[in-house]
Amino acid sequence: MKVLVIGFPKTGTKSLHAALKKLGYKVYDYEHNFYYLRKQWIKILTREGGTKEDFYEMYKDVDTSMDMPACVFWKEILEAFPDTKLIFNERKTEDEWWASWDRTAENINNNKLMTAMAFLSPTAFSIFQYTHHVGRVTLGAPPQRFCTSFRGISPTVAKMRYRTHNAKIREFRETASKDQFLTFHPSEGWGPLCEFLGKPVPDEDFPYKNKGGSVLDDLLKDSPIFHQMKYEMGVLLAILVILVAVLLFRWLY
Template sequence: MKVLVVGFSKTGTKTMNQALQILGYSVYDYEHNFYYLRDEWTKILTKGGTKEDFYHMYKDVDATMDIPIVVFWEELLEAFPDCKLVFMRRKDEEDWIQSWEKQAQSVEDNYALKALSWFSPTARSIFRYSHHVGRIVFGSSSTCFYKAYQGISPTVAKKRYRDHNTSVLERAPKDQMIEFHMKEGWEPLCKFLGKPVPDVPFPHKNKGASLVEDYLRESPVFLRMKTEMKVILTVAVGIIGVGAYLFTNNYLKFPEWK
């Protein structure tokens, strides 16, 4: 692994994901971590893990970010001591918590996610994993994916955010880290990573907490979930239709059943 993004969730991680992809990196963001590595992460979150576990998980990935990555940035740095760290933060805690709560509400309010949690096997397995993530990161007790980050005390959330930022700023190796601000654009990021500046505008993702809709529209993982749901619903409707036909046919054929 070459780049570890150590900015907490809701500090521009989706924009950084897009920027790193434009620069040619293979990236594991939140969705990839829970889809491809949910068994490994579940083990770490419930039973524990080692430096070797982290190395095996990310040895073939160029960059990774977001929850639960940021909670274990030091363990990942131990596994990949030469990787570069990209740190982002919002202007203050109140700005961060407002953005976080808006994102959490958009997840809970999305009926498509609720449907997926019922009708997609992939979604059900991933949503169980999300419970562990919410519990470890914020102390959330919810078992539903779409409520995984609801009911969290804003005081607790801000403390987790504050403590994370403090740990990075105090303990991360200064010669391997950049504190990056999105408004700065490509120049400082590309200089830090040793990459040429792309001939495209610097991206801006997850505008107005659009993450859920973006996932449902673009993410291969979520598109697979939607396909599974369609197949299951189609089969269910077919079975119901056949059952209704057989019942009606037999009912009419044997009037003594009336």
């Protein structure tokens, strides 16, 4: 683990993901933590719990991680990788953060394709199950229907969790070295980020992602994991159509 992004989602993390990837880092975002590490994370988020050794095994071959639940367990990951660099990002106010978070969560829950995939894709079904654990631990989410995520969260609880998370990070920042800790917002561009990481500045504009809460559309378009969900749904639908056709043929003839 070389870099850990410790700000909550909806604080510029998708832009930072794209920037770090451009700089050559292997990045684990939300969907990668789910797809590759969900068994380990479910162990950590439930009764059994996790250890420093678990976090080390999870991330020893990963350059960067971000988003929930990794950002919430930044201290535990830091214990496993004491030399990792930390990047902290936040919104101007907690109300602004909550409005952005709630809008994105509702976009996901109201997306008909995601609902269909929950029924027809084993991978999509699993990501909803995984997200139920993440939502409960990170934001106090109530029990969810199997095809919904982060629905019914109290804004008071969510903002308290966000506020407490950021306060603990600011407290840590007081004793952290400048070589290890960077407070960053994508609006600052390549300069501070590349200087902190010791990387040359790319000859292109800084990537700005998830404008207007487009994260789900971007994932459905670009993520190999979400492409797999759509593929699984297509295969199952094709099997169902063939099965219905065979049964109809037998009934008619």
